[in-house]
Amino acid sequence: MSVMLDVLGSVVIAATLLLMIMTFQMQMRETVTRLHYTGSMIEHMDEVTTTLNHTFAMAGIGIPVSDVCTIVDTNRIEFKTLWDVAGDSLSSTLHVIHIALDDSSSAQGKVLTIKQDGSVIQPLGYIMYIERIRFNYFDLADSLTTDTSEVRSAEVLLTFRRDSPWNPDQPLRSNIQMKSYFMNSYLQGG
Amino acid sequence: MGRAVLMFVLLMTTIFASILVSLNDRIAGVPDVLIENQLKKESENVSDFALRNAIRNAGSVGFLDTYLEESTFTGILTFTQSFSGFTIGNSVIDSLRYSFSESQDQYKVESFIRSSLQGYSVARHAEMAFDYPYITALVTRPSVIYLEMERLNLLPWLFKDNNYVPDSNQNGYTGTFGGFTLLSNTVPWGGSFSRYCAKFDGMNDYLIVEPQIGPNGADSINTDKSFTIMTFAKIDKNGRKYHEDEQGTLLWIPSEPSDATLRNKPSAGIWYDTNDGSMHFAITQDDEDNTMLEAVVPHTRTADIYDWLLFGTIPVFNIFHYEYPWTSYALSYNHGVLKAYINGVLRATVTGSDVRAYPSLYGLTMGRRDLRGSGIDDEDYKYFCGVMDQGGMHHLALSDMSITAWHDNVMNAATIRYIRD
Numbered sequence: 155m156s157v158m159l160d161v162l163g164s165v166v167i168a169a170t171l172l173l174m175i176m177t178f179q180m181q182m183r184e185t186v187t188r189l190h191y192t193g194s195m196i197e198h199m200d201e202v203t204t205t206l207n208h209t210f211a212m213a214g215i216g217i218p219v220s221d222v223c224t225i226v227d228t229n230r231i232e233f234k235t236l237w238d239v240a241g242d243s244l245s246s247t248l249h250v251i252h253i254a255l256d257d258s259s260s261a262q263g264k265v266l267t268i269k270q271d272g273s274v275i276q277p278l279g280y281i282m283y284i285e286r287i288r289f290n291y292f293d294l295a296d297s298l299t300t301d302t303s304e305v306r307s308a309e310v311l312l313t314f315r316r317d318s319p320w321n322p323d324q325p326l327r328s329n330i331q332m333k334s335y336f337m338n339s340y341l342q343g344g
Numbered sequence: 345m346g347r348a349v350l351m352f353v354l355l356m357t358t359i360f361a362s363i364l365v366s367l368n369d370r371i372a373g374v375p376d377v378l379i380e381n382q383l384k385k386e387s388e389n390v391s392d393f394a395l396r397n398a399i400r401n402a403g404s405v406g407f408l409d410t411y412l413e414e415s416t417f418t419g420i421l422t423f424t425q426s427f428s429g430f431t432i433g434n435s436v437i438d439s440l441r442y443s444f445s446e447s448q449d450q451y452k453v454e455s456f457i458r459s460s461l462q463g464y465s466v467a468r469h470a471e472m473a474f475d476y477p478y479i480t481a482l483v484t485r486p487s488v489i490y491l492e493m494e495r496l497n498l499l500p501w502l503f504k505d506n507n508y509v510p511d512s513n514q515n516g517y518t519g520t521f522g523g524f525t526l527l528s529n530t531v532p533w534g535g536s537f538s539r540y541c542a543k544f545d546g547m548n549d550y551l552i553v554e555p556q557i558g559p560n561g562a563d564s565i566n567t568d569k570s571f572t573i574m575t576f577a578k579i580d581k582n583g584r585k586y587h588e589d590e591q592g593t594l595l596w597i598p599s600e601p602s603d604a605t606l607r608n609k610p611s612a613g614i615w616y617d618t619n620d621g622s623m624h625f626a627i628t629q630d631d632e633d634n635t636m637l638e639a640v641v642p643h644t645r646t647a648d649i650y651d652w653l654l655f656g657t658i659p660v661f662n663i664f665h666y667e668y669p670w671t672s673y674a675l676s677y678n679h680g681v682l683k684a685y686i687n688g689v690l691r692a693t694v695t696g697s698d699v700r701a702y703p704s705l706y707g708l709t710m711g712r713r714d715l716r717g718s719g720i721d722d723e724d725y726k727y728f729c730g731v732m733d734q735g736g737m738h739h740l741a742l743s744d745m746s747i748t749a750w751h752d753n754v755m756n757a758a759t760i761r762y763i764r765d
Contacts, residue, residue, distance in 0.1 A: 172356075179363050186367050193377035200381055215762040216478070237762070244762065246749030338762050 187319055195328055198283060199314060202266075203332050205278045209251060209268060210308060210334035212237040215244070219339050220303035226291050230254035231308065235338070239268070240275040255287045266312075285315035285327065292333075307335045379462050383434065387459035388765075390435040391468040395765055398440040398453035399472060401425075408448060420445055420512050435459040443476070450475045450759065470765040478753050478760040486574065486736030486750075488565050489517040489553060489708065493542045493733050497521065497529045509542065509551070516556065517565065519710070519735075523548035533666045533731070541576075542710070545650060545659040546584035546591045546729025548722075550711035557705060565708055565737055567597055567611040567627075567677070567701035572742045574674035574685075575710065575735035576754065578647035578665065579616050583729045585656035590723045592616035594673060595735065596709045599628045599702040602717040609636045610713070611704035614673050615726060616643065625675040625684035625692070628702040639675075639684035639692035649730045665731060672734075672751045677701055678741035688751030690744050710735050 214222035216236035225232035232252045238245035249270050256265040266281035267274055274280060288311040293304040314328045401407040412423060421444040430437040441454040452473040459466045490512040500507040500521065507529060511517040521529040521542070529549070530540040542551060555563040573595050583591040593615045600606040609628040616623055625639040647668035651660040674685040680698040684691050706714055710732060712725040734754055742750070 175360075179360075182367060183363065197377045197380065200384070204384075212762075212764065216760050236760070237764075242764075244760075246753070247745055341761050341763055 184320070191316070191319065191326070195283075195314065195316065195326075199312075199328065199330055201278065202281050202284075202312070202314075203330065205268070205281070206253070206310060207332065207334045209239055209253065211337045212239060213251065213336045214339035214342060217248075217342070219306075219342050222336065222339050223302040223305045224250070225252075226289070226300060226302050226305050226308075228288055228290075231289055233336075237338075238270070240270050240273075255284060283314050283316050284312060286313040287311065305336070306339055307333060309333045376464075380464055383459050383461045383464050383466050386433050386461075387435050387457055387466045387468050390432050390437065390459070391455055391457045391470045392765060393432070394437050394440060394455035394457060395453065395470045395472060398442065398455055399474075401440070402442055402444075402451045402453050402474075403448075433459075434461045445477050450477065452476045472761075472763040472765075474761050475759045476761070486572070486738045487513060488515065488571075488737040488739050489513065490734070490736040491517075491519045491542075491551070491553070491710075493530050493540050493735075495530060496532075496540060497525075498527065500525055500529060511553075513736075515564070517553045517708075519551045519553050522550045522552060525549065531661070531665075531731070533733075541731045541733035543649070543661060543731045544711040544728045545661075546580065546587065546727045547657075547659060548727065550709060550725075550727065551735075552710075552714070553708040555705055555707040561705075562703075563705055563707070564739070565597070565704075567704050569698075569700040570678045570739075570741045571612070571701075572674060572676040572738040572740065572747070573597070573612050573614065573708075573736070574672065574738075574747070574750065575614070575732050576670045576672045577728075577732045578649060578668050578670060578730045579645045580647055580649040580729040581645040582648070582650075583618060584650070584659070584727070585652035587656060587723065589618045590725075591618060591727055591729045593712050593726045593728050594710065594732065595675075596713050597704050597737075598706045598709070598714040599634070599704055601706055601714045604717075604719070606634060606702075607715050607717070608713070609634060609702075611702045612675060612677065613713075614675055615713075616645070616728075623673060623684070623686065625673075625682065627675070627677050627682050627696075629680075629696055630700045630702045631697060634702060635696060637677075637682045637694045637696045639682055639694045641684055641686060641691045643686065647730060670733070670755065672754070674742075674747050674750075676741040676747070681741075683741075683744075685744075685747050685751075688748035690747075708737065 213233040213235050217234050221234065223231065223233045230253060232250060235249055235251060236245055238249060239251055252269040254267060256267050264284050266284045266287060268279045269275065290309040291299050291305045292307045292309065293299040294306050299305060310332050312330045315325050317325050411425070412421070422441065424439050424441045426439045427437050436458045438456040438458060443452045444450065452471060454469065454471040457468040491509050492512045493509050495509050497506050501524065507521040509519045509530065530542050532539055533541045544550065553565070555565060557563050575594055577594055582588065595614045596610050597612045598607065599609055599611045610626060611628055613626050614623065620640070621642060623641045623643040627637045629635045629637060647665065649662050649665050651662065652658065653660060672687055676683045680696045682694045711728040715724055
């Protein structure tokens with residue numbers, strides 16, 4: 155009898171220990187996955203904001219300040235520059251840069267595209283995991299404007315979205331707000 | 345029973361190990377992102393600091409006096425300030441490069457930064473141009489040789505070695521004048537981008553760029569499968585008196601100047617032929633027959649650059665030559681396709697087989713053909729009568745757009761200011 159009790163007791167204790175270890179592992183795994191998700195998302199968001207900021211900064215090189223922007227909508231912007239954004243060098247030809255949210259949904263959500271003369275630039279011309287974008291524009295006095303000839307900076311509000319690894323029905327969203335200055339438009343004297 | 349327990353333990357251990365490995369990978373990835381971000385931010389800040397200092401230095405009298413005291417601000421003056429161990433945090437400032445064009449007020453500065461932290465490395469290159477000539481800042485500037493003729497060679501017959509123009513690319517392809525000139529080989533013409541141009545009397549003036557043969561036996565101005573040659577010129581509408589049918593060589597890269605069968609077939613050349621009133625753009629291909637691809641474009645000369653005294657033996661330079669317009673001439677060769685441009689506009693295309701141009705190791709000549717050996721008369725040289733400026737060679741075939749841009753920007757003397765950080 156005592157042998158049976160010993161066996162049962164050890165089985166119960168072993169099972170409890172095993173369950174504790176498994177629970178611990180699962181929790182740890184989830185924590186690490188969250189950390190990894192957060193880290194990779196931060197990296198992605200950092201790359202996106204760096205790219206957007208750089209692209210905006212190169213707007214208007216060699217162009218009269220009032221002629222830089224051609225489209226300034228809340229969900230897209232188009233401007234001119236002598237900078238070859240694709241090659242990241244000064245160019246002899248005028249380029250038209252178009253930034254907009256592509257509504258054709260993919261598995262990764264909507265796509266933010268940066269196009270130069272109608273072609274998506276590489277390697278960061280397709281920006282994934284974007285759900286929403288909104289532009290607000292400001293003039294030289296930092297007042298809101300919608301006049302293409304007055305735009306000197308843009309506020310960009312981005313919503314990133316990724317499906318949750320644990321619950322696909324509840325995607326994880328991260329918002330970021332940045333302000334990009336058209337540095338080269340300022341340098342032209344405007 | 346014992347075996348079953350053993351198998352169970354092994355299975356559990358394997359699952360446990362795989363979970364640990366997976367966890368380890370994920371945990372290891374988190375600091376990487378943080379390190380990379382930290383490094384980027386740091387290098388950006390150091391780059392800003394370096395560029396701000398470079399901009400301040402470029403406008404500082406003290407700095408210019410210290411480092412560029414003996415220099416004159418003619419043409420493109422470039423100075424690189426290199427550092428050894430200039431470390432800020434995890435970043436190293438390698439160098440700052442200053443380029444001045446014609447004056448202290450027209451400059452471009454560049455900073456070169458490296459950063460590294462825990463196995464990650466980032467390099468940053470920032471630059472800012474302020475009223476810098478647009479053509480100079482562009483890649484369409486001829487990269488191998490660029491003779492902008494920005495040097496006044498007064499009394500070259502009196503002062504020894506006072507008969508050259510420097511290569512603006514600083515590749516050392518100095519152009520040396522030949523022939524006799526009383527006052528100077530170069531003359532002012534009033535342009536805002538270029539102040540001087542070279543004059544050629546059609547009698548014995550020429551400019552030669554000697555080759556620089558490297559250790560592998562090749563010269564970097566050697567013609568290969570892809571390159572461009574170009575120049576601006578005003579071709580005298582009459583030519584040298586009594587020798588009107590002799591004139592016309594603008595640019596000439598010889599194939600074999602001593603070989604009677606090849607000496608008149610240049611590796612690359614641009615010339616005007618008085619017999620057919622046309623510009624000739626030619627390439628000799630490196631095939632079995634040494635095929636010469638030639639584009640012939642009818643052309644009208646309008647400039648009046650020289651008058652002649654004593655039966656065409658004494659040239660008299662027209663000091664009002666600047667009233668006549670400049671014309672640019674360019675030739676590009678790319679894998680068997682020769683293109684001819686006048687004033688930045690594509691005028692002719694000739695297609696041959698996809699072989700390289702005939703290799704040349706004899707440099708480049710402006711103003712006459714490079715002919716060597718015996719049995720050559722003066723008239724064979726086809727001396728050029730007129731003025732030339734902005735002559736050069738690019739190491740690749742420039743696009744139509746780039747050649748148009750080169751022409752437009754020389755003519756318009758545009759300056760540009762921009763910042764990239």
